[in-house]
Amino acid sequence: MNSVIPIQSSNKALGPNIQHERGQREVFCGLTGIIWLHRKIQDAFFLVVGSRTCAHLIQSAAGVMIFAEPRFGTAIIDDRDLSGIADANEELDKVVNQLLRRRKDIKTLFLVGSCPSEVIKLDLARAAQRLNKEFNPHVKVLNYSGSGIETTFTQGEDACLSSIIESLPPAHLNEVANENKKKLLIVGTLADVIEDQMQRIFKDMGLTGVEFFPGRNSQKMPVIDSNTVYLLAQPFLADTAKRIEDRGATRLAAPFPLGVEGTSAWFEAAAGAFEISKEVLEKALAAPRQRALTAIARHKTVLENKKIFFFPDSQLEIPLARFLSRELGMKLTEVGVPYVHRQHLEQELKLLPTDTLIMEGQHVEQQLDRCEQANPDLVVCGLGLANPLEAKGYTTKWSIELVFTPIQGFDQAGDLAELFSRPLFRKEKIAA
Amino acid sequence: MQLTLWTYEGPPHIGAMRVATSMKDVHYVLHAPQGDTYADLLFTMIERLPKRPPVTYTTFQARDLGGDTAQLFIDAVHQANDRFKPNALLVGSSCTAELIQDDPGGLALGLKLKTPVIPLDLPAYQRKENWGCAETLYHLVRNITKRSAASSLSEVTSKPPESVRPSCNLLGATALGFRHRDDVTEISKLLGELGIEINVVAPMHASVKDIERLPLADFNVVLYPETAQTTALWLEREFKQPFTKKIPIGHKGTIAFIREVLTLANLPIDEELIKHLSKRSRASWYAASVDSTYLTNKRVFIFADASHAIAAARVAAEEMGFQVVGLGTYSREFAREIREAAKLYDITPLITDDYLEVEDQIEQLHPELILGTQMERHIAKRHGIPCTVISAPMHVQDFPARYAPQMGFEGANVLFDTWVHPLMMGLEEHLLGMFREDFEFNDESAPSHLGGAKKSGAEKLSTQSPEQAQDNSSLELTFEQDGAKTSSSELTQSGEERVNQLIQVWSNEAEMELKKIPFFVRGKAKRNTEKFAKETGVMQITVETLYEAKAHFSR
Numbered sequence: 001m002n003s004v005i006p007i008q009s010s011n012k013a014l015g016p017n018i019q020h021e022r023g024q025r026e027v028f029c030g031l032t033g034i035i036w037l038h039r040k041i042q043d044a045f046f047l048v049v050g051s052r053t054c055a056h057l058i059q060s061a062a063g064v065m066i067f068a069e070p071r072f073g074t075a076i077i078d079d080r081d082l083s084g085i086a087d088a089n090e091e092l093d094k095v096v097n098q099l100l101r102r103r104k105d106i107k108t109l110f111l112v113g114s115c116p117s118e119v120i121k122l123d124l125a126r127a128a129q130r131l132n133k134e135f136n137p138h139v140k141v142l143n144y145s146g147s148g149i150e151t152t153f154t155q156g157e158d159a160c161l162s163s164i165i166e167s168l169p170p171a172h173l174n175e176v177a178n179e180n181k182k183k184l185l186i187v188g189t190l191a192d193v194i195e196d197q198m199q200r201i202f203k204d205m206g207l208t209g210v211e212f213f214p215g216r217n218s219q220k221m222p223v224i225d226s227n228t229v230y231l232l233a234q235p236f237l238a239d240t241a242k243r244i245e246d247r248g249a250t251r252l253a254a255p256f257p258l259g260v261e262g263t264s265a266w267f268e269a270a271a272g273a274f275e276i277s278k279e280v281l282e283k284a285l286a287a288p289r290q291r292a293l294t295a296i297a298r299h300k301t302v303l304e305n306k307k308i309f310f311f312p313d314s315q316l317e318i319p320l321a322r323f324l325s326r327e328l329g330m331k332l333t334e335v336g337v338p339y340v341h342r343q344h345l346e347q348e349l350k351l352l353p354t355d356t357l358i359m360e361g362q363h364v365e366q367q368l369d370r371c372e373q374a375n376p377d378l379v380v381c382g383l384g385l386a387n388p389l390e391a392k393g394y395t396t397k398w399s400i401e402l403v404f405t406p407i408q409g410f411d412q413a414g415d416l417a418e419l420f421s422r423p424l425f426r427k428e429k430i431a432a
Numbered sequence: 433m434q435l436t437l438w439t440y441e442g443p444p445h446i447g448a449m450r451v452a453t454s455m456k457d458v459h460y461v462l463h464a465p466q467g468d469t470y471a472d473l474l475f476t477m478i479e480r481l482p483k484r485p486p487v488t489y490t491t492f493q494a495r496d497l498g499g500d501t502a503q504l505f506i507d508a509v510h511q512a513n514d515r516f517k518p519n520a521l522l523v524g525s526s527c528t529a530e531l532i533q534d535d536p537g538g539l540a541l542g543l544k545l546k547t548p549v550i551p552l553d554l555p556a557y558q559r560k561e562n563w564g565c566a567e568t569l570y571h572l573v574r575n576i577t578k579r580s581a582a583s584s585l586s587e588v589t590s591k592p593p594e595s596v597r598p599s600c601n602l603l604g605a606t607a608l609g610f611r612h613r614d615d616v617t618e619i620s621k622l623l624g625e626l627g628i629e630i631n632v633v634a635p636m637h638a639s640v641k642d643i644e645r646l647p648l649a650d651f652n653v654v655l656y657p658e659t660a661q662t663t664a665l666w667l668e669r670e671f672k673q674p675f676t677k678k679i680p681i682g683h684k685g686t687i688a689f690i691r692e693v694l695t696l697a698n699l700p701i702d703e704e705l706i707k708h709l710s711k712r713s714r715a716s717w718y719a720a721s722v723d724s725t726y727l728t729n730k731r732v733f734i735f736a737d738a739s740h741a742i743a744a745a746r747v748a749a750e751e752m753g754f755q756v757v758g759l760g761t762y763s764r765e766f767a768r769e770i771r772e773a774a775k776l777y778d779i780t781p782l783i784t785d786d787y788l789e790v791e792d793q794i795e796q797l798h799p800e801l802i803l804g805t806q807m808e809r810h811i812a813k814r815h816g817i818p819c820t821v822i823s824a825p826m827h828v829q830d831f832p833a834r835y836a837p838q839m840g841f842e843g844a845n846v847l848f849d850t851w852v853h854p855l856m857m858g859l860e861e862h863l864l865g866m867f868r869e870d871f872e873f874n875d876e877s878a879p880s881h882l883g884g885a886k887k888s889g890a891e892k893l894s895t896q897s898p899e900q901a902q903d904n905s906s907l908e909l910t911f912e913q914d915g916a917k918t919s920s921s922e923l924t925q926s927g928e929e930r931v932n933q934l935i936q937v938w939s940n941e942a943e944m945e946l947k948k949i950p951f952f953v954r955g956k957a958k959r960n961t962e963k964f965a966k967e968t969g970v971m972q973i974t975v976e977t978l979y980e981a982k983a984h985f986s987r
Contacts, residue, residue, distance in 0.1 A: 024508070025491045029467025049433075051527035051556060056442040057470045060478075073437045079557045081433055082531075091433035098435055115465045115528035118494070148467030149494040149528070365515060384472030384484065391482030 016356040023363025029148030030156025038071040043107040046072040050114030108218035113145035152338040154236040165243040188234030191406035204284035236315040255347045257408045259323030288410035295414025302421040304329035309376035312336035313399035333374035440762035444554035447564025453485040453607035454636040459518035463529035488512040502534045519640035524552035562658040570662040580644035598697035599629035601649045604660030605636035614837035647671040651696040681743035683844040713841035715848040733758035733799035736823030738766030742773040798955045818854030
């Protein structure tokens with residue numbers, strides 16, 4: 001719980017001021033990613049191996065929605081497992097058997113590690129191996145950790161995707177079949193509607209066979225090898241990117257596809273890698289870009305020159321700050337981020353105003369004090385802080401909505417801007 | 433290890449948070465990893481509290497585990513104490529910190545702070561939320577009252593002269609409790625009208641100073657045994673304060689409660705006053721009015737925390753005239769009480785925290801109304817059964833903006849309205865029964881005052897996947913639901929097999945006739961008919977058999 005320590009930035013000439021603090025974090029752990037991953041990958045089940053707290057966390061975070069029987073659950077560790085009366089591995093096998101009997105539609109089962117399972121060193125990798133012997137090929141059993149001692153919120157998706165990549169057959173088995181043809185892979189969970197839109201634009205650019213990872217079905221996984229070039233759709237996929245590159249793939253450096261500028265540059269990066277001419281690219285992007293510009297203009301009148309303060313949450317904060325400052329004219333006071341991946345965010349950081357304060361990590365009490373000093377017009381924060389800040393007179397935007405809403409790409413740029421203008425507009429509308 | 437899809441209660445430290453959050457000047461330092469702060473949103477989003485819960489989390493990470501997590505905890509205690517200046521500090525572990533055994537209690541006590549430190553030892557792998565709540569209140573009360581008795585404060589708070597009005601404490605209301613906020617208002621008002629002073633309400637709205645004053649009351653009112661019974665038992669032993677056992681839910685429950693408190697307060701039982709006060713409840717008149725006749729023997733399934741479940745069963749049976757067909761609780765601590773209550777309705781209680789088991793029983797019992805928690809609302813929605821939430825765990829919608837107590841006479845009014853509202857009204861039900869083949873208004877439609885939208889027939893009774901369910905007619909589903917397969921496909925079986933399995937065959941006409949019976953009693957009619965047929969040795973069930981059985985069972 002130290003105060004602010006400036007990070008040495010010797011290798012960086014000019015750019016945002018990245019500082020670091022640590023203390024109480026008001027951020028979800030990686031388990032929370034299950035809420036959207038279980039909807040994206042429709043034939044997978046996520047079994048958290050953890051405590052009652054883990055079960056309570058996921059159902060509370062997902063509590064606004066009603067699932068008759070969700071495609072996630074928790075194997076709750078109890079006293080008998082801890083005291084050694086029961087063998088935790090045997091118990092886990094029992095639970096998995098019970099589950100798979102109940103849900104015969106499951107094709108992939110993720111064993112998801114938690115804080116307690118990590119601390120008691122329950123080896124889920126070995127458990128997955130053991131269960132695979134029993135259930136593969138009918139059900140593939142994978143494992144990753146969503147524990148709070150290792151992952152924050154969206155890092156859970158990173159850990160999950162990286163476990164999938166690791167489970168894919170080795171790249172060399174595919175090389176012959178692939179005619180050495182360069183191919184594009186988009187990495188990171190996107191709403192189905194956004195995938196479809198992007199696929200149409202790629203087609204207009206003359207790029208076919210673009211694949212998205214993760215797919216909607218766990219049986220359809222991309223082949224990744226040295227012919228693969230990939231674009232990240234999300235800024236929190238450090239481990240996944242590493243695994244992909246281990247298989248010989250190359251990352252295309254680009255900002256993230258949020259807002260007009262980010263989305264344009266993202267498609268440009270793809271065009272560059274596939275030697276698509278400026279004219280073809282321009283033709284493919286012109287119409288959707290114009291629509292996006294029109295859509296966001298309306299919100300600029302509400303947001304321009306308003307001060308915004310970000311509490312850390314999803315790691316989307318830096319691309320969002322870039323969009324809000326450059327396209328909507330907002331003033332950035334502090335941009336809190338759980339963790340900054342300097343390489344993946346390089347293109348983003350370049351675009352931020354040089355005096356931007358980026359705060360990596362969190363000490364929530366100190367940050368609340370700084371927020372009070374900055375007196376922002378809009379605060380982006382998690383669910384635990386939003387109502388208390390509203391009650392103090394601040395206007396807030398819950399950050400979790402940014403993860404559960406389609407916001408990427410041209411046709412969502414207006415919706416994204418609206419997520420920020422709506423709280424301000426609403427406050428004005430219902431003001432006494 | 434137990435497979436859990438939904439959990440009725442959180443871990444025990446959530447219970448401690450509920451106590452801390454309901455009080456004015458207590459702070460809780462929780463040794464916990466990142467992610468455990470999710471619990472804040474229960475209070476700020478579900479209950480819409482305008483302040484953060486008074487909880488500091490240490491947020492240790494994997495890399496701290498080899499190092500000094502204990503120091504992290506000590507720093508957090510100092511920072512919380514300096515920043516929030518609480519009058520008492522609760523300290524403890526969440527599930528993960530319990531495993532690393534830093535002993536937060538010992539560490540915090542070792543700091544010799546001026547602020548009283550109350551260590552909480554809440555075993556996360558054995559116990560749950562309500563137990564954590566009860567245990568936290570007990571330790572807080574015990575620690576604070578002992579401390580004040582030992583100090584000079586006891587003079588200031590010495591017992592007032594006998595001349596003043598009798599007084600009581602109101603125990604058990606917490607943050608995240610089901611309608612606790614409004615129950616406290618309602619019962620406080622009622623006690624005032626009975627001439628009983630409220631000494632302290634705790635933990636809701638209480639300060640540490642208030643807790644010191646608890647021993648001054650003549651007796652305790654336990655609103656929620658789940659959270660307050662441990663404390664009340666200790667106060668009874670320590671300070672000779674008796675406590676109430678009656679829960680003031682429902683018209684009759686409230687009157688029984690009034691008699692109990694008057695006795696405990698040494699006041700005369702003033703029948704005139706009781707009569708006067710009870711006029712406030714319209715519920716008993718509404719239940720008596722002819723419009724309510726259709727409520728008679730409606731089959732109701734109840735699942736809740738123990739006290740709400742027991743009280744709801746009593747109100748359902750004695751005040752609404754329903755038939756209690758199922759009663760259960762997730763509060764294992766109160767299993768004995770639930771068993772006792774279930775005897776009154778001649779049923780076996782369901783004591784479980786496995787929501788799948790609850791769903792199974794609901795499917796078997798075919799209730800016409802479910803009184804349950806948020807989980808049962810999921811189940812009810814899937815099966816198209818009317819449902820009202822009567823207990824935690826609950827949804828943001830169960831914290832209404834309006835005044836809506838469950839207790840006292842106004843509470844009885846609320847129960848009547850909220851339980852009856854989801855049901856189809858009596859005369860509408862008759863019309864459906866008379867013109868069963870109406871294309872627009874039929875079994876499949878919801879009550880017209882609720883929008884009358886068509887219910888999903890496939891979902892209504894299905895325990896199967898939606899694809900399978902859609903292949904079957906709703907009648908066949910009803911049949912399979914009852915365990916005995918008697919759909920027309922059975923006709924292909926050999927006679928011998930039929931005899932061996934003692935399965936009767938339904939004629940086509942009888943099947944058609946059965947279909948004309950409203951779906952919520954169809955299962956019962958079918959079971960009764962088959963039972964009757966078996967007893968009388970009839971193998972082919974005809975329309976005649978159906979009506980003979982009806983006459984037989986309506987004697």
